[in-house]
Amino acid sequence: MHTLLSNLKININEKIFLKDPESSDLGKRIIENSILLIDDIGFDAFTFKKLGAKIGSNESSIYRYFESKHKLLIYLTSWYWSWLEYQLVFATNSIADPKEKIEKAITIFTQTATIDSNFTHIDEVVLKRIVINEYSKSYLTKEVDKENKDGYFLIYKRLVTRLHDMILSVDNTYKFPFSLASTVIDGALHQHFLKDHFTTISDLKKSDTPISYFKDLVFKALNISNHE
Amino acid sequence: MHTLLSNLKININEKIFLKDPESSDLGKRIIENSILLIDDIGFDAFTFKKLGAKIGSNESSIYRYFESKHKLLIYLTSWYWSWLEYQLVFATNSIADPKEKIEKAITIFTQTATIDSNFTHIDEVVLKRIVINEYSKSYLTKEVDKENKDGYFLIYKRLVTRLHDMILSVDNTYKFPFSLASTVIDGALHQHFLKDHFTTISDLKKSDTPISYFKDLVFKALNISNHE
DNA sequence: ACAATTATGATAGTATTACTGTTATATTTG
DNA sequence: CAAATATAACAGTAATACTATCATAATTGT
Numbered sequence: 456m457h458t459l460l461s462n463l464k465i466n467i468n469e470k471i472f473l474k475d476p477e478s479s480d481l482g483k484r485i486i487e488n489s490i491l492l493i494d495d496i497g498f499d500a501f502t503f504k505k506l507g508a509k510i511g512s513n514e515s516s517i518y519r520y521f522e523s524k525h526k527l528l529i530y531l532t533s534w535y536w537s538w539l540e541y542q543l544v545f546a547t548n549s550i551a552d553p554k555e556k557i558e559k560a561i562t563i564f565t566q567t568a569t570i571d572s573n574f575t576h577i578d579e580v581v582l583k584r585i586v587i588n589e590y591s592k593s594y595l596t597k598e599v600d601k602e603n604k605d606g607y608f609l610i611y612k613r614l615v616t617r618l619h620d621m622i623l624s625v626d627n628t629y630k631f632p633f634s635l636a637s638t639v640i641d642g643a644l645h646q647h648f649l650k651d652h653f654t655t656i657s658d659l660k661k662s663d664t665p666i667s668y669f670k671d672l673v674f675k676a677l678n679i680s681n682h683e
Numbered sequence: 684m685h686t687l688l689s690n691l692k693i694n695i696n697e698k699i700f701l702k703d704p705e706s707s708d709l710g711k712r713i714i715e716n717s718i719l720l721i722d723d724i725g726f727d728a729f730t731f732k733k734l735g736a737k738i739g740s741n742e743s744s745i746y747r748y749f750e751s752k753h754k755l756l757i758y759l760t761s762w763y764w765s766w767l768e769y770q771l772v773f774a775t776n777s778i779a780d781p782k783e784k785i786e787k788a789i790t791i792f793t794q795t796a797t798i799d800s801n802f803t804h805i806d807e808v809v810l811k812r813i814v815i816n817e818y819s820k821s822y823l824t825k826e827v828d829k830e831n832k833d834g835y836f837l838i839y840k841r842l843v844t845r846l847h848d849m850i851l852s853v854d855n856t857y858k859f860p861f862s863l864a865s866t867v868i869d870g871a872l873h874q875h876f877l878k879d880h881f882t883t884i885s886d887l888k889k890s891d892t893p894i895s896y897f898k899d900l901v902f903k904a905l906n907i908s909n910h911e
Numbered sequence: 912a913c914a915a916t917t918a919t920g921a922t923a924g925t926a927t928t929a930c931t932g933t934t935a936t937a938t939t940t941g
Numbered sequence: 942c943a944a945a946t947a948t949a950a951c952a953g954t955a956a957t958a959c960t961a962t963c964a965t966a967a968t969t970g971t
Binding site: 496497499500588589591592594595596597599600603608612615616619630631632633634635636637638641642645646648649652653655656657658659665667668671672675676678 | 817824831858862883903
Binding site: 702707 | 922
């Protein structure tokens with residue numbers, strides 16, 4: 456498994472950065488530490504100046520990689536979705552049975568992340584926390600239509616479409632394949648948030664994952680039996 | 684068990700404001716025009732200075748009502764949820780049949796808003812757009828746990844609980860009543876957003892509403908027949 | 912009526928943010 | 942080893958998100 460993926464590189468739309476952070480040591484330190492710092496103080500309080508202080512580098516140097524912290528957030532979340540896509544394809548590609556395939560997909564989307572040693576400078580567990588807490592801010596902006604046209608959300612949309620396709624291959628008469636797909640993907644993030652912060656309106660306990668909820672939901676929506 | 688709404692006054696937690704905006708003419712102008720301005724330029728670009736210019740008042744006067752624009756957003760979204768709660772209770776209270784009741788509830792949560800002439804200074808249609816585009820920003824913060832303790836999100840959580848109760852009264856063996864309730868309420872907002880901005884991953888057309896999707900989803904989840 | 916209270920307005924000031932621009936120095940490469 | 946490139950250091954700017962002070966206008970209580 457490790458040898459098979461040793462040359463793996465997550466590809467991000469070049470419009471998102473000024474200079475590819477994967478192309479240098481400083482770039483990688485920017486990515487690694489921005490994840491840690493955003494998780495620590497939150498995206499709203501996060502600045503390039505603070506990041507510079509953390510990595511012993513200068514604010515202006517960081518601006519040579521990303522033109523704004525907003526673009527950095529888009530980069531980080533795109534990286535996350537791309538990484539999830541690779542997990543999804545890798546785990547479901549060989550499965551022939553549509554039911555089994557979608558079951559596996561739901562697992563991928565709802566489970567808590569684990570470290571992937573293929574990408575040493577990125578802590579996927581922390582990154583997932585960022586996606587849960589900050590992803591919405593990347594598209595809930597006045598510029599969303601323009602940035603969408605520029606392909607900033609392509610990987611995310613491709614992931615939704617992949618799940619959409621799996622849904623249709625289980626039941627091609629189902630009328631809301633896109634809605635159900637985005638409900639699972641975005642809803643999974645949201646249920647994690649509710650579990651952590653609004654505990655009184657969550658069915659989940661601390662270390663729980665919304666996997667059984669979404670399996671039950673999707674299986675019933677598509678009229679397939681749920682064998683646990 | 685919830686108490687029924689006794690009048691049409693929307694009550695907001697007093698910790699959210701410094702001075703009740705309902706108590707003065709200036710206060711009402713702040714509410715009315717902040718809704719229009721946030722809708723116009725987005726919450727991120729919105730400032731009290733710009734709002735002051737719009738209403739011919741001073742920045743410092745607005746600060747006497749709300750200590751930050753964040754609190755104003757909490758106020759506006761709380762108002763929206765409270766208004767929705769009143770709609771929900773008003774429309775479902777007299778319905779005895781649990782199926783019919785939940786069907787009506789889903790309609791309330793998924794439909795596009797219409798003007799309510801009981802509140803002349805608030806444009807509910809525009810306010811709903813704000814909730815769709817900005818609500819997440821009110822809780823996706825580092826202060827969420829503290830603010831939650833202070834009751835800032837109480838009305839929203841009470842709404843989720845009301846739907847949770849309806850779900851259980853249809854099927855009290857259902858295992859995920861809270862998750863399903865928040866999926867409908869928050870998912871409805873999100874599906875509206877996707878329809879407007881990420882059209883390629885939406886099943887809905889321009890003037891559509893996600894009502895049939897959520898009805899189908901909930902009815903199947905709760906094993907009740909869907910008679911359209 | 913009029914003093915006291917309260918509400919609003921005008922203005923100034925502050926630390927921080929989110930950058931841009933310029934120059935200097937260090938590192939890499941051909 | 943010169944040239945190109947990358948990074949660092951620093952200055953500067955307009956805007957943001959406030960706080961603080963004082964003046965004036967409107968309301969209220971007796």
